Amino acid sequence: MNDSLSDSSSLFPLPLTAFEQFMVADDTPAYPMTFFIEIGVTGSLNKAAFESACQTARDRHPLLAANIRSRWGRWRWVPTSDSAIVSWHKSPTGMPSNADRHIDLRDECGLRISTEYHPDFSRIVFQFHHASTDGIGAIQFIGDVLAAYGCATAASDAEQPQFANLDAASLRLRGERWEKGKEPPRVLRRWFFRLIEVLGAIPCSIRRRTRLIDDMSRNELLFLTRFLERNEVKALNAEAARRNVTANELLTLAMFQTLHEWNRHHDRNGARDVFRIVMPASVRTPEHQDCPAANVLSYILLTRRGRDIVDGKSLMNYVASESRQGLNGRETGLVLLSMEAACVIPGLLRLLLRLPVRFATSILANVGDVKRQLRNQFPLHRGKCVAGNVTLDYLVGAAPVRKGTHVATSVGKYAGRFIINLNCDPDFFSRDEANEFAESYFNHLRALFAGSAPNLPAQHKAEGTSVGQV
Numbered sequence: 274m275n276d277s278l279s280d281s282s283s284l285f286p287l288p289l290t291a292f293e294q295f296m297v298a299d300d301t302p303a304y305p306m307t308f309f310i311e312i313g314v315t316g317s318l319n320k321a322a323f324e325s326a327c328q329t330a331r332d333r334h335p336l337l338a339a340n341i342r343s344r345w346g347r348w349r350w351v352p353t354s355d356s357a358i359v360s361w362h363k364s365p366t367g368m369p370s371n372a373d374r375h376i377d378l379r380d381e382c383g384l385r386i387s388t389e390y391h392p393d394f395s396r397i398v399f400q401f402h403h404a405s406t407d408g409i410g411a412i413q414f415i416g417d418v419l420a421a422y423g424c425a426t427a428a429s430d431a432e433q434p435q436f437a438n439l440d441a442a443s444l445r446l447r448g449e450r451w452e453k454g455k456e457p458p459r460v461l462r463r464w465f466f467r468l469i470e471v472l473g474a475i476p477c478s479i480r481r482r483t484r485l486i487d488d489m490s491r492n493e494l495l496f497l498t499r500f501l502e503r504n505e506v507k508a509l510n511a512e513a514a515r516r517n518v519t520a521n522e523l524l525t526l527a528m529f530q531t532l533h534e535w536n537r538h539h540d541r542n543g544a545r546d547v548f549r550i551v552m553p554a555s556v557r558t559p560e561h562q563d564c565p566a567a568n569v570l571s572y573i574l575l576t577r578r579g580r581d582i583v584d585g586k587s588l589m590n591y592v593a594s595e596s597r598q599g600l601n602g603r604e605t606g607l608v609l610l611s612m613e614a615a616c617v618i619p620g621l622l623r624l625l626l627r628l629p630v631r632f633a634t635s636i637l638a639n640v641g642d643v644k645r646q647l648r649n650q651f652p653l654h655r656g657k658c659v660a661g662n663v664t665l666d667y668l669v670g671a672a673p674v675r676k677g678t679h680v681a682t683s684v685g686k687y688a689g690r691f692i693i694n695l696n697c698d699p700d701f702f703s704r705d706e707a708n709e710f711a712e713s714y715f716n717h718l719r720a721l722f723a724g725s726a727p728n729l730p731a732q733h734k735a736e737g738t739s740v741g742q743v
Contacts (some may be wrong), residue, residue: 284335286342286349288539289404290448291612292568296404297341297348297378298623299675303700305375306403307383308672309496310411311396316560316663318395319426320361324543327357327386333439334414334566336405341378346619359386369398374673376402384414389440394666403568403673404739408488408683409555410566412668416647419660423651426661435598435650440563447567450606452558457603464607474576476549476634479532479679479710481701482537496671497711501691509691513723521639524684525550525592526585527718528601528637533582535713544580551575551633552596554671556607571605574633583656636681638672643687656688671696680710693718 289297300306318512331338338357339350362368368387376383383405389396401411420434427433450456457463501509513520532548552573561569575595582588599605615622644658651658651665658665671694672681679698684691695714697707 277471277541280509284444285339285352287339287444288616289341289348289397290568291616292448292570293404294348294616294622295612295626296402296568297357298722299406299626300375300402301676302375304674304676306673306675307374307404308370308378308401308408308411308670308673308696310399310401310408310415311518312415312668313394313396313666314663315666317392318390319422319661320390322425323388323418323422324357324359324392326418326425327359329421330414330417331357333382333417334406334410335441335444336565336567337384337401337414339380339384339405341404342378353382353554355382357384357386358738359388362387362389363391365389368396369400369475374398376400378402378404395663398668405568406566407553407555407568408572408638408672409557409570409646409669411570411670412640412646413645413648415668419647419651419658419665420649422663423660426663431661432652434652437648438563439565439649441565441709443561443564444567446560447564447569448609449558450609452554452560452624455603457606460607460610463604464610464727467604467607468611470593471574471576474547474549476576476631477536477546478631478677479634479701480536481679496669496694496696497707498669499693499711499715501693501718503689505722506686506689506691507617508722509718516589518589519596521684521720522589522596523640524718525552525596525637526589527714527721528635528682529575529577529588529592530585531581531710531714532634533579534717535710536579544578547576548579548582548635549574549576549633551636551678552599553636553638554600556605556609566724571608573599573605575609593595631677633678634673636672636674636678638681638683640683640685643668643685643692646685667692672696682714 275321290566296306335352336350338355340349342351360367368389369385376385383402385400387398390740399411399415406414416434420436423434508522509520513523528550529548533546535631552575554571554573555569556571557569559566573596575592577588577591581591615625647658651660654664668685668687669692671683674681674696679701681696683694686692693715695707695711697710702710
């Protein structure tokens, strides 16, 4: 474990970046900016070794061991001496629910860990504040937990996980908008026109049918999970290659179609509705190679009217073009520039976020290959990571939702399968409606690649988790 973390205390107090200030300002008890990642491990989890591994991992990620403090109206990260605490349970009772989503960073760190232990299998739920880290950083932290645990419990003659290097000093670069020397030309002009474009089209909400949500339904699930099996993933990739697009662009196309159909079938003519999908996009550069868990993130904003969604070919061209322009044209930095502008005056960002203006209709995040985001090298068994005496069976999670944006979908790939998680606002959707929306999205997605795989099995019902997340 060769890294430069011993001097991490010299980083503090560390000013919050504009994105982190955005997450703090947007945080409310009703719509907290926290997310959950649940993992399942097979094998008998050793309590002492796991708790030690959590502490080791947290020591490697300074922002997950820090609080925020305000000085002259400016927020800063300050370190804490609290140890990593793991709560243990023998049943789902006591595990996190929607009632446990809020974390006050002034009083505690942006990390909670809960474990439902069984002799042969355990569920572990990690809860993160989005000001402390993004989803990629969160998975990186979990990779360190598993690596530390694997080193402690692996047999003496067995292959052990290998830690990736980390450098705490690189946290100072986490707020960079562009790679050094690669700022796009005419930045202010591009920023102005993009800002006018976004403000000129206010997105609509997903239509609701249920007017009253009972408390049991509200606290039941943190998110819903669907899987695309190996043959379906191959079919999706084949269809993406045939269209000369990426699999993520097909996922986005299916979400636009789902949003439009949902509103149209719930007593609304959606032809003039404006639908906006926000796609979190990592802005990591080679300079962030050794960065501990943090937010190195921006957004791509995709906006279409209902009448433009009906034509699937035109919509596909738009999604592909705008997605690539956002990444290759480095326009994700323009979103960060907007956040920085709003942070110039203390309190302005919070005021703007309290206005009754909707940010997006839906959020769609793709963390990519989970094994790669774990960062460390693990022995593999049937494509799954082995950490000492346990094997990582699955990892699921979903991004948080904010008021007015009622669905956040997160996608990742692990052991050959696509894991699709939907965080459906528990104050907006009943459980049945959340399942209905998830099924609709899954149907639209499968319809895109059904022709590329004539022998696909009949659609399977969702596998759900008892939490809901990243």
